[in-house]
Amino acid sequence: MIYSDKVMDHFQNPRNVGVIADADGVGQVGNPVCGDMMTFYIKVDNDHLKDVKFQTFGCGAAIAVSSMVSEMAIGKTLDEAMHITNKLVAEQLGGLPKNKLHCSNLGADALHAAIKDYRKKQASGDEAETAAPSLEASEGCACPYCEGPLDEGDAEYCKACQIELEECPSCGGITKKGDATCVHCGEKLG
């Protein structure tokens, strides 16, 4: 099996799957063009994550990562949760195959996006606005440097950064062409 027992356990019995209808924050990252898509819902009480739920479209690793992130996040303060890194998640899962490391990048990102969404709403004082995550907002692949959208089917150039990009042969993530190492997995690039 390409996955660790821990990954398979979280894939088979994912924790905290679902939607929180009256969520305090919602975060969505990725899209089907790039492979995976995750939506995280959080419920906040006294600056702590009282509940976290997720939905994931993606491979076994993506599902396991989401499950692990949700488990790690529940009960933590928002600041603590912001410190959950992708690397930490992969470690907790007993490692991921190299070409699946980019899946673990999405998990923590989606959680952080939900926390940012919550904080934004707090700042604007507009609690009524629990907008549903917009699928349109994340259409197409994103540049790993500026997070701006890349043209569909052409993940090789970011117009905003004006840099050439390439797919990392190890992890499949999009990284800058000519760099010595991949921005996602740290593997040496040809």
Added chain:
Amino acid sequence: MTRAYFDHLSAAPLHPEALKAMMPFLGEEFGNPQSLHSYGQKAAAALDEARDQVAGLIGASAEEVYFTASGSEANNFAVKGLAQAHPGKGRHLVVSAVEHLSILNPVKSLEKLGFSTTTVPVDSAGRVDPGAVERAITKDTALVSVMTANGEVGTIQPVAEIARACRDRGVLFHTDAVAAAGSIPLDVGEMGVDALSLAGDQFYGPKGSGALFLKKGTRILPLIEGGVQESGRRAGTENVPAIVGMGRAAAVALAEMENRKSRLLPLRDRIIEDLPRAVDHVMLTGHRSLRLPHHASFCVRFIEGEGMLLGLDMQGVQASSGSACTSKALKASHVLLAMGLDHATAQGSLVFSLIEGTTAAEVDHLLEVFPPVVDRLRKMSPLYTEYLKEKAR
């Protein structure tokens, strides 16, 4: 647990007769076919027999068959070797959009050497229009390559018509028959092809066995240069056990083709009919009738292929998928995208390919365990939630 293996295209079991034929050549009959002594001559005789058997499977004569180490090698050999064998003839290539990567990547390499390529599109069933191939041919065209049948969606191409168009224009035509050879009748004469690739492991021969048919008198540049093996067109000591196994498997495939087809066709059709009934939003990919007799492929909406493969495997069912997550390169299948499917749908790709021993009970088992596997993943999918919301609106 009931086991149900539906991944013929990735690997099929070695036919017992092929194994039996191979055994002496993994043991006491270790001679090199190029040696003059009795050990060598025994191996050479076995090679001759295997060449006859493989030629028989495709209606070729023995001297038109060149052994390779895989279907991919045969494809590389054909594309690079034929395109570059006629320096005066032109530097334009025509391929279909759904070719295997062992065709498309050599074509890319040739582009770096100055060749240009026209990629002919396919319709939503994955079929190539022979007229479109004909229109793509220019006076500069060196080679046309269109596959006999596609492994991912099972669609069979109108190869004889395409070959005729090429012949009329005096252009070489190669077909990648790796997914088709051994499963459907092929006759290189009737098809009118100049070159054809096949692989032994697709018809219950051993892995690491392949061959290129090359019509008598066709020039080709070797891919592997060295000694005089394979008439100097493919150097390297012959893999005698693998070749013998492929030969035996070819003979069995020829004898058993109709039997296998009449047994597998109803089972395949049950999967094609009943799987979309068992689960909503499942669509057949590829052509309904012009498809390989052991092949059923689908896209399951709102979820991704790898999750389904893992879920099915836990229930004893093995299949494969063309989803981005499943491929090591993490790219969505170029075949499904060429057929006009969007990325999200293509991610839900699922391929069931039956083997000789597939039983009705195994198909029952698949149809029983499939719905809960899909259901579980859809409950987790934000795309499905979104769809349900839209529907309720």
